[in-house]
Amino acid sequence: MLYQTCHLADLFEGFASLMARERDALCRMDGLIGDADHGIAMSQGMAAAHTAVAALGDVTLQDQFNAAAKGFLNAVGASSGPLYATAFLRAGKLAGPRTQMPLADTPQIIAAMAEGIAQRGKAVPGQKTMLDAFAPAAAALGAGSLRADIAAARSAAQAGAAATTDMIATIGRAALLGERSRGHPDPGAASAALLITAFCDQIERLAQSEDTP
């Protein structure tokens, strides 16, 4: 089973509608420890990424990721712009200049994105950021089978995002709150867990369709 450019285009379309649906909930979450605009940045960014990918003709997976990176960054700026743009560029490098990749290799996209986010944000896990969803998901890979990897990454991302509630932010805007940031989930980790879940769900569906004769 191969992961093709049409699947990646579907993924970005799904990301755009997911973030549009979650926009106001993410803004409310951000209002508790930040400036209440995270849902807006994510919905605008993913809408632009989707538009940029959908506008492409006959291209490679890397072209799609690069277009998504540029689209997201220029629509948003903010902190999510450089972070997701870098994540997509890394994912594109992993996918490479080809029109399809083995489905079994796709979980490594999560690891590539996690690495890009950590490097651009100069962050480590435990600081109450989106990395607290991406890093555990990346660390959960290597379980053996594609199915096991996908299931492990998805639950690790969700558990990681939930665990940010008890963390004190030590980087980014919420860090200035110190102890007052505890008790609220990080909106960046929450949106990251939603995206990782959507990606894992897609891979799982593709793997299942392969099993079905």
Added chain:
Amino acid sequence: MTLTQKLINDGNDAVDEMLQGVLAAHGAHLRQAAPRAIVALHGPRAGKVALVIGGGSGHEPAFLGYVGRGLADAAAIGNVFASPPPQPIIDAALASHGGAGVLFMYGNYAGDVMNFDMAAEMLEMDGIEARTVLTTDDVASSPDRSKRRGVAGNVFIFKAAGAAADLDMTLDEVERIARHANARTYTMGVALSACSLPQTRHPNFDLPPGEMEIGMGIHGEPGIRRAALRPANAVVDEIMDRLLAEMQAARGDRVAVLVNGLGATPLMELYILNARIAERLAAEGLAVHLTLVGAYCTALEMAGASVTLMHLDDTLQLLIDHPCDCAMFRQG
């Protein structure tokens, strides 16, 4: 939940429609170099360091109102409360640099730092040197000066750096002046009500009636603590105690004062605050060289105010007095 009433069209178009209106009003001062990059018509010139400022929208007249001769040469405009992406920052730098280097100045926020740093890296590949001085004047935001946010003190700090550039100082000198100006500028604010983003029109934090948030940021970030609203003099005293303790001035020293409205607070209240500020400064034996009162760095329709003190020395006083002519700020 009821939505905040705003005079907008589609909330997603708010920034671009504002820019359209700004350009229609201030064509004698500003031109649009790119969709989100504004340049001073009479600012940039060959051999002069280009001062490029920027940040999220919603703080008007910051940042675009401070673009003009003698102050900033260009500004990159972000979405509401969001850093601009690298492209408009690059557009602003390319439209204003005069071969003597570019100085980026903006408030210390994680998003702005990432986007401006990416822009600086890309400009370097084109052979344009861009340096950065972050403003960190919000004393309430952290005990560590380097981690503090940049807020209304931007006005004085940008003003000093812009004057230094206008006096044809080198990039090294303008950068040094900018750091010096930032190190001697102190701001603290208080919020009385929330603001709401044009896209959501929901208040971005809850502040119960009768309460105030001391040390609130200019994007509605929580401050130091919440307390019952007190009379203006008591609020000023709490702010001034903190600013004076930070500033460590000697009797006879000079200051510049900015009493800044956050958006919804009327001038009457700002002047009431200033009456007490002037009393407190006089009691400390400090001479007020300049006082600005008004909306200089806002947070949409947030109610509240901030007080900024710049601890002047001969250099800073000269630079603060240097003429400038911007769309929304004039001096001399």
